Amino acid sequence: xxxxxxQQGQTIxxxxxxxVKFAWLVFGSILxxxxxxxxxxxxxxxxxxxxxxxxxxxxxxxxxxxxxLVTGLLLLVLYIIFDKTGTLLIDPGINFxxxxxxxxxxxxxxxxxxxxxxxxxxxxxxTTDPNQLAYSLMKIGLPYLYxxxxxxxxxxxxxxxxxxxxxxxxQLVRGVRYDQQNLKKLFLIIQQFLTPLLISSLRRADxxxxxxxxxxxxxxxxxxxxxxxxxxxxxxxxxxxxVIFFSxxxxxxxxxxx
Amino acid sequence: MAMVExxxxxxxxxxxxxxxxxxxxxxxxAGSFAVLIGKSGSGKSTLGKALAGFLFQDEKPNxxxxxxxxxxDMTGLPIYQASDRVAYVQQNPEDQFCTLTSGDEIAFGLENxxxxxxxxxxxxxxxxxxxxxxxxxxRELSTLSGxxxxxxxxxxxxxxxxxxLILDEPTSNLDPFATQHIFETLHQxxxxxxxxxxxxxxxxxxxxxxxxxxxxxxxxxxxxxEPEDVMRQPNPSSASRDNAKxxxxxxxxxxxxxxxxxxxxxxxxxxxxxxxxNLSTGEFVALMGxxGSGKSTLxxxxxxxxxxxxxxxxxxxxxxxRTKTSxxxxxxxxxxxxxxxxxxxxxxxxxxxxxxxxxxxLTKQKIKQARNxxxxxxxxxxxxxxxxRLSYGEKRRLNLxxxxxxxxRLLLIDELLIGQDLENAHIWMFLLKDxxxxxxxxxxxxxHADLTQTYCDRVIYLDHGSIIVDLPTxxxxxxxxxxxxxxxxxxxxxxxxxA
Numbered sequence: 001x002x003x004x005x006x007q008q009g010q011t012i013x014x015x016x017x018x019x020v021k022f023a024w025l026v027f028g029s030i031l032x033x034x035x036x037x038x039x040x041x042x043x044x045x046x047x048x049x050x051x052x053x054x055x056x057x058x059x060x061x062x063x064x065x066x067x068x069l070v071t072g073l074l075l076l077v078l079y080i081i082f083d084k085t086g087t088l089l090i091d092p093g094i095n096f097x098x099x100x101x102x103x104x105x106x107x108x109x110x111x112x113x114x115x116x117x118x119x120x121x122x123x124x125x126x127t128t129d130p131n132q133l134a135y136s137l138m139k140i141g142l143p144y145l146y147x148x149x150x151x152x153x154x155x156x157x158x159x160x161x162x163x164x165x166x167x168x169x170x171q172l173v174r175g176v177r178y179d180q181q182n183l184k185k186l187f188l189i190i191q192q193f194l195t196p197l198l199i200s201s202l203r204r205a206d207x208x209x210x211x212x213x214x215x216x217x218x219x220x221x222x223x224x225x226x227x228x229x230x231x232x233x234x235x236x237x238x239x240x241x242x243v244i245f246f247s248x249x250x251x252x253x254x255x256x257x258x
Numbered sequence: 259m260a261m262v263e264x265x266x267x268x269x270x271x272x273x274x275x276x277x278x279x280x281x282x283x284x285x286x287x288a289g290s291f292a293v294l295i296g297k298s299g300s301g302k303s304t305l306g307k308a309l310a311g312f313l314f315q316d317e318k319p320n321x322x323x324x325x326x327x328x329x330x331d332m333t334g335l336p337i338y339q340a341s342d343r344v345a346y347v348q349q350n351p352e353d354q355f356c357t358l359t360s361g362d363e364i365a366f367g368l369e370n371x372x373x374x375x376x377x378x379x380x381x382x383x384x385x386x387x388x389x390x391x392x393x394x395x396x397r398e399l400s401t402l403s404g405x406x407x408x409x410x411x412x413x414x415x416x417x418x419x420x421x422x423l424i425l426d427e428p429t430s431n432l433d434p435f436a437t438q439h440i441f442e443t444l445h446q447x448x449x450x451x452x453x454x455x456x457x458x459x460x461x462x463x464x465x466x467x468x469x470x471x472x473x474x475x476x477x478x479x480x481x482x483x484e485p486e487d488v489m490r491q492p493n494p495s496s497a498s499r500d501n502a503k504x505x506x507x508x509x510x511x512x513x514x515x516x517x518x519x520x521x522x523x524x525x526x527x528x529x530x531x532x533x534x535x536n537l538s539t540g541e542f543v544a545l546m547g548x549x550g551s552g553k554s555t556l557x558x559x560x561x562x563x564x565x566x567x568x569x570x571x572x573x574x575x576x577x578x579x580r581t582k583t584s585x586x587x588x589x590x591x592x593x594x595x596x597x598x599x600x601x602x603x604x605x606x607x608x609x610x611x612x613x614x615x616x617x618x619x620l621t622k623q624k625i626k627q628a629r630n631x632x633x634x635x636x637x638x639x640x641x642x643x644x645x646x647r648l649s650y651g652e653k654r655r656l657n658l659x660x661x662x663x664x665x666x667r668l669l670l671i672d673e674l675l676i677g678q679d680l681e682n683a684h685i686w687m688f689l690l691k692d693x694x695x696x697x698x699x700x701x702x703x704x705x706h707a708d709l710t711q712t713y714c715d716r717v718i719y720l721d722h723g724s725i726i727v728d729l730p731t732x733x734x735x736x737x738x739x740x741x742x743x744x745x746x747x748x749x750x751x752x753x754x755x756x757a
Contacts, residue, residue, distance in 0.1 A: 131358045152356050158400070159352070163599060169563055170600040172583055173592040174660070175616030192602035199646055200598050207353040210312050213337035214346055215367030215418060226365040226378045 001063045004122060006129050011055065013123065016238060017231040018133040019140060024242060025124045031246055032113045037253045038105050041112035044249065048119035055126050065122075072115040079107030130154050135227055144223050152208065160201060167196050259329060261421060261454045262286035262309065267323030269308060272316065278304050280478045282323070286456065286471070288421075291448050293465055294458045295488065296475035297679040298651030302458045303349075305475065306424045308332075309456065311340030328421050341367070345415030347425040349677070351407040354414075360386075360394050360402070364414045371418070385413040388450060389443050404549040405436030409443065416447065422454045423447070429461060430677045433548040433705055434745035441465055460679055462488060463749055511538035513575075514668050514699045515560065520569035522552075522559055529555045531723040533569070537668070537701060542694035544710040544731075545703045546746060547720035553703045554595070556720070557670045560701075561592055574667070588617055591666035595673045597653035600660075601645040606637060609645045609656055614664045624663055631659040634689070651678055658686065662693065669693065671702045675709070687713040707748040711735060719743070 008014075013021070035041050052059055059065055084095075086102030131154060138147035171193060180186045212218075251257060268280040279301040286292050294302045307313050308325055311332045325332045327343045348354045357363045361382060368378045386392050389409040394402060402410065408428055415423065425444070429437040445468040448455045459465060462472070462485075472483040515537040522530040530552045537543060545553050558564055560571065562583035571578035574589055591613075594600050603609045610628045614620040632638045635655040640648060645656060654674060661669065669690070675683045683706065691713045694700045704710055710717060710731065717734035719727040727737045735751055738744075744752065 131362070135362075148356065151358070155356060155358055163596075166594060166596070166599045169558075169561075170592075170594050171602065173561060173587055173590065174600070174602075174613040175587050175664075176602075177584060177616075196599055196601055200596075203598065204353060207348060208356055210337065210346070211348065211354040212356050212366075214310065214312070214341045215414065216338045216341055216370035217366075219338040219370055220372055222372070223369045224372050224375060224378070225369055226361070226375050226382075228375055 001061055004062045004064065004125055007056070007126055009055070009127065011127065012234070012238065013051075013055070013127040015232075015234060016127075017229065017235045018128050018136040020231050020235045020239060021124055021128055022133065024239070025120055027246075028120050029117050031249075032116045035249060035253045036109065038108035038112060040249055040253050041109055041116065045112045045116045045119065048116055048123065052119050052122055052126075055123065059122070062122075068115070068118050072111045072118075075114060076107040076111040079103050079110060083107070132227075132229075135225060136229070139225055145218070148212070148217070156201075156204065156208075159204070160197070163200055164193075164197055167193055167200075170196075260285040261288040261290070261328055262456070263324075263326045263329075264305075264309075265324045267308065267325055268321060269304060269313060270320040271304075272320065277320075277478060279308075279475065279480075282480050284473065284480055286454060288454055289448065289452045290454055291445070291468055291470045292454075292456045293462065293470040293472050294456065294475060295460070295462060295472060295483070298677060298682055299649035300475045301478055302475050303426050305480075306346065306426050306456065306458050309422070310344045310346035310424055311335050311337055312346065338370075341418065341420070343420060344422045344424060345418060345420035347408075347411050347415055347423070347428055349427045349430055351404075351411035354411050355399050355407075358398060358400075360391070360397050360399060360410045363399060363410055364417050367414060367418045381417045382413075385417045388416065388447055389413045403436070404432050405439055408432065408436070408440055412440075412443070412447075416451075420453070422456065425455070425457045425459075427458055427460070427677055429459070431549075431673075434464075434707070435548055437461060438464060438745050441468065444468075460677070511540055513538055514573070516570075516572040517560075518570045520559065520571060521567055522555055522564055523567055524555070524564065529723050530559065533723075533725060535718060535725065535728055537699050539667070539697050539699055540694055541716060542691050542700045542714050543702070543716045543718060544714040545701055545718050545720065546705065546707075546710065547726075551720040552723040553720055554672050557592070557672055557701070557703065560670060561590065562586070587613075587666075588619075588664070589667045591661035591664070591669040593657050593661050593669075593671045593674060595676070597650065597657050598646070600657055601653065604644060605641065606632070606643050606645055606648070606656060607641040610641075610659050610663060612660060617664055619664055628659065628663050631662065635659060635685070651682060654678065655682075655686075658689070665698070667698055669698060669700045671700065673703050673705075675704060675706055683709055684712075705746075707735070707746055708750075711748040711750075719746070 032041060032044070035044070056062070080099055080103045081096065083103035083106050084098065084100050086100045086105065088098060088100055089104060090099040092098070131151060134147050134150040134154070138144050171189070176189055176192070178186070178189060180189065262284065264282050264284040267282040268277045270277040282305065294305065296302050304313070308321075309327070309332065313319055313321065314333045314335070315337060321333065330343060332340055332344070355363055357366055364382045364385060365378050368381055373381070382395065383392075386395055389412055391406065391409045391413060394406050394410065399407065399410065412425070412428070429440050432440065441464055444455055444457065447453055457465070466485050470485070472485055472488055473480050474483045474488070513536055518534050520530060520533040521528065533556065545556065547553055555564065559566065560573065560578070562578060562581070566579055573581070573586065601609055603612055610632060611620055611625070614624050629638065632641060635658070637652060637655055637659070640652065645653065648656060658674065674686060678686070687709050690700050690702065702714070714731050716730050717727060718725060719734065719738060726741065727734050729737055735747055738746055739751055
C-alpha cells in the first residue's frame with residue numbers, strides 16, 4: 001500500500017496549467033450535483049475511473065482507494081435497502097431485499113456523485129505538482145504569505161512524518177512498549193512521543209523563519225516569480241472540449257434530446 | 259574600514275543569567291577567510307547569529323556592545339534588512355530549505371527582493387556555476403545528496419550578493435569527500451567575489467590550505483590563533499597503531515552478529531548489496547563511507563527496522579527475521595543521529611534511567627553507575643534540568659549515557675561525533691573503547707579518520723551499498739589509500755601520501 005501523491009508524467013492532464021485543472025475540479029464537483037440522471041452520472045464516473053486507472057495502473061494499491069470503492073457501493077446498498085419508494089423492480093419475497101426504482105435511482109445518484117468527486121480529486125492530485133499549484137495561486141492573487149504556508153507545509157510534512165517514525169523507533173529501542181494494557185502508561189508514552197516531535201517541529205520552524213527572513217521574505221508587500229508559466233493553447237483547447245462534453249451531458253440530463 | 263567590526267559585545271540568552279559570550283572585540287577585513295573555532299557550546303554559533311542579526315529580533319534582547327557590517331549597525335535591523343549585507347548558512351541545509359526544487363530555492367530570496375525573472379535566472383546560473391552545481395538546477399531537493407544540498411544552500415544565499423557569508427559548521431553532516439569539495443568551493447567563491455567568508459568549523463586541518471585567519475572562542479571570549487599553534491595539539495594518531503593492534507587480538511571472542519549476503523532495497527532502490535560481515539565480543543568497529551553509502555540503513559536493518567529481502571542476519575544466535583525488535587532491546591543499544599529525537603522525559607536523571615526502568619533492570623548498582631557516567635561526561639550538575647535545556651553536545655552525551663546504562667552487549671551508534679570538538683570526541687571514543695574492552699561490541703558510524711585510527715579495532719568501509727574494505731584499522735587505511743579513498747584517510751597517512 002502506498003500513499004496518494006503527485007507523480008511525474010507526460011500526459012495531457014499533467015501538462016495542463018494547475019489553475020485550469022483546479023477550476024475544472026471545482027466545476028466538475030458542482031456539475032455532478034446538477035446532473036440528476038443516474039445513468040449519465042455513472043457514465044461520467046466510469047470514464048473518470050478509466051482515466052484514473054490509465055494514469056496509475058496500481059491505483060488499487062493506493063491507501064484508501066479500496067475503502068472509497070466499498071463506501072460508494074455501501075451507499076448504493078443502503079439506499080436500496082432503506083428507500084422503498086417508486087415502482088417495484090425486484091421482489092425476492094423478503095421485504096428487506098426488495099428493490100424499488102426510487103431506492104435504486106437515489107442510490108445510484110448518491111454513490112455515483114461520491115465516486116465521481118473522489119475520482120476527480122484523485123486525478124487532480126496525481127497530475128498536479130502541489131508546488132506549482134501553490135505558485136500559480138500566488139500569481140493569480142493569493143497573498144504570498146499564505147501561499148508559502150502551503151509550500152512550506154508541503155516541504156515539512158514528509159520530514160515530520162519521517163521524524164515521527166524515528167522517534168517511535170527511538171522509543172522502541174529504549175524499551176517502550178505500545179502494547180500496554182495500562183491506559184495511564186499508554187498516555188505517558190504518547191506524551192513522550194509527542195514531546196520530542198513538537199520540540200523538533202518548533203525548532204525547525206524557528207530555523208525556517210530565520211532562513212526565510214534571512215533571504216528577504218516579508219520585505220515587500222509583493223514579490224516576483226521566476227516561473228512565468230501561463231495557461232497555454234492546450235489549456236484552452238481542452239477547456240473548450242470539456243465545455244462541449246459537459247454541455248452535452250447536461251442537455252441529455254435535462255431531456256433535450258428525448 | 260573593516261568589513262566586520264565588533265566592539266565589547268556580550269550576549270545573554272533569554273532565561274539565562276550568564277552571558278554566553280562577553281566583551282568580544284573583533285575586526286575582520288573585507289575579503290578575509292576567517293575561521294571560528296572553539297569547544298562545543300563555547301558560543302561560536304551565537305556570535306555567527308549575532309553577526310547575521312538573528313539575535314536581535316526578540317522584544318528585549320539581552321546584549322551590550324556593538325556589531326557593524328560595512329559600517330552599518332546590525333543590532334537594530336530587521337532580519338530582512340540585515341540580509342542585504344550578511345548571509346547565514348545553517349548547519350543543516352534541510353533546516354534552511356523552504357521550497358521543493360533547487361531552482362526555486364535559489365530564486366526564493368531574489369523573488370522576495372522583487373528582481374525581474376530574467377535577472378533571477380541569470381543569477382541562478384551564475385551562482386550554480388560558482389558552486390559547480392549546474393546539473394542540479396531543476397532537481398527536487400529531496401533527491402540531492404548531502405553535499406549537493408549544502409551547495410544549494412550556499413548558492414541560495416550567494417545569489418543575494420551579500421558582503422559577508424557566514425557558515426555554521428556547513429560540513430558537519432558531510433563525508434570527507436563532500437567536505438573537501440565544499441571547502442574548495444568556498445575558497446573559489448572568496449577568490450572570485452572578494453567576499454568576506456566567516457566559517458564556524460571543527461575540521462581545521464582541511465581548511466589550512468586556504469590561508470585562513472583563525473579565531474578561537476573560549477570561555478565566552480575570543481582570541482587570535484596562529485594555524486601552527488592550533489595544529490600543534492597532540493596528535494594521538496601516531497601513538498595509536500600499537501594500541502589498536504594490541505587491543506585487537508582477543509581470544510575467546512564470541513560471535514555477536516553475522517550477516518551473510520544481506521541485500522536491502524527501499525522504495526525500489528537498492529541500498530545494501532550482498533553485505534557479509536561478523537562482529538565479535540570486545541570489538542570496537544568503525545563503519546565508514548561516503549554519504550548515502552548505506553551506513554545508517556545497515557544499522558537500521560540490524561535493529562530490525564527494514565525487512566530483509568535476501569541474505570541472512572543472525573544476532574546473538576537468533577535469526578533476525580524471526581526476532582522482534584522489542585525482544586532485542588535488552589541486548590542492543592542504539593543511538594540515533596539527532597539527539598532531539600531520543601529525549602523523552604522531563605529531567606536529565608529520568609532520561610538517564612529511562613531505558614533501565616522500562617526494562618526493569620534499574621538496580622542500586624546501575625544508579626551508582628549512572629552517577630559515575632554523568633560525572634565523567636560533565637552532566638552531574640544538570641541532573642534536575644530538562645534535557646531540552648542542554649546544549650547540543652550535552653544532549654549527545656546524555657544520549658550516550660542513556661544508551662549505555664542497561665549495558666547492552668551490542669551498541670549501534672549513528673554519527674555520535676557530529677558537531678563535537680576534538681577534546682570531547684576523544685573522551686567519548688575512549689569511553690566507547692573502554693566499553694568494548696569489557697566484553698561488549700560497539701559499531702560506530704564515523705567520518706573522523708584520525709579518531710578511528712586511534713581507538714577502533716577494525717574498519718568496515720561501505721561505498722554504494724557494498725563493503726569495500728573490512729580489515730583491522732591499520733590494514734584498512736592502507737587498503738583505502740591503495741584504492742584511492744584518500745579523503746577518508748587519517749592525517750598521518752594523508753601527509754605521507756602527499757609527501
